[in-house]
Amino acid sequence: MGVIRQILRLVLGNGRNVVRDTVEVFRENAEAGAQRGAEAQAQAMAQFAAEFAQSQPSRFDRFIDGVNRLPRPMMALGTLGLFVAAMVDPLWFAERMQGIALVPEPLWWLLGVVVSFYFGARHHRKNQEFRRDMAITMARAPEVMNNLDRLRDMRAVEPAAANLPMQDNPALEDWRARRGR
Structure with a gap:
């Protein structure tokens, strides 16, 4: 018993796991890595929260948001405008298209x-x-x-509900009579 205890103490150390400590030199401890990753993620989220913690966006931010919303509608309306211009004044439209060709x-x-x-x-x-x-x-x-x-x-469970007698329906009876049923 004493020899086994001595071997285990040599391998596991005094309260330490020599095998684990040796392996961690070559391979990251997955649990510790996940812990560090979670901490880094939490710190990044805290930083983002601090950046965007303003209760109200500034006038400049609102202006830039408005400008960022303009290109799609302007392109769509401009394209529709070109179709209308081509139908209303074909010569004017042709002149503009000649300019685009250059x-x-x-x-x-x-x-x-x-x-x-x-x-x-x-x-x-x-x-x-x-x-x-x-x-x-x-x-x-x-x-x-x-x-x-x-x-x-x-x-x-309740298939009998479909077989309940229907109330009198004069319109349905009239329709059935016309169809010969």
């Missing part, structure tokens, strides 16, 4: 990049919102399935 190709590429980044960022944000909404919906799936099962059970 825009150099690199400028078109630049416009494409700007529009792609603008709408790409919006698409990415909407995609993230869609994924979040899908996760919420999928989390509710068991509840929906349970409700469907309960509804099906109700149908199976």
Whole structure:
């Protein structure tokens, strides 16, 4: 018994686990890593909360938010305006299109990049919102399935409810009489 105790003391140390301490030199302790990650996440969230803790956005923030909302409606309304202009005054429209034909190709590429980044960022944000909404919906799936099962059970328990005599319905009887039933 004494030899086994000596070996265990050598391996496990006095209240310490030598094997664990040795392994942690080569591989991170998953629990400690998760703890550090949670602390870092909490600190980042606290920093973000401190940044956006203003109770009311400033006038400048409201102005910039308003400016950021302009490009999509302006592009949509501008495109519709071009269609209306082409129908109302075709010569005026043709003159403007001749001017657009003179825009150099690199400028078109630049416009494409700007529009792609603008709408790409919006698409990415909407995609993230869609994924979040899908996760919420999928989390509710068991509840929906349970409700469907309960509804099906109700149908199976009370089938006689469908065979109850109907009250007199003169319109229905008149319709049946006209159809010859």
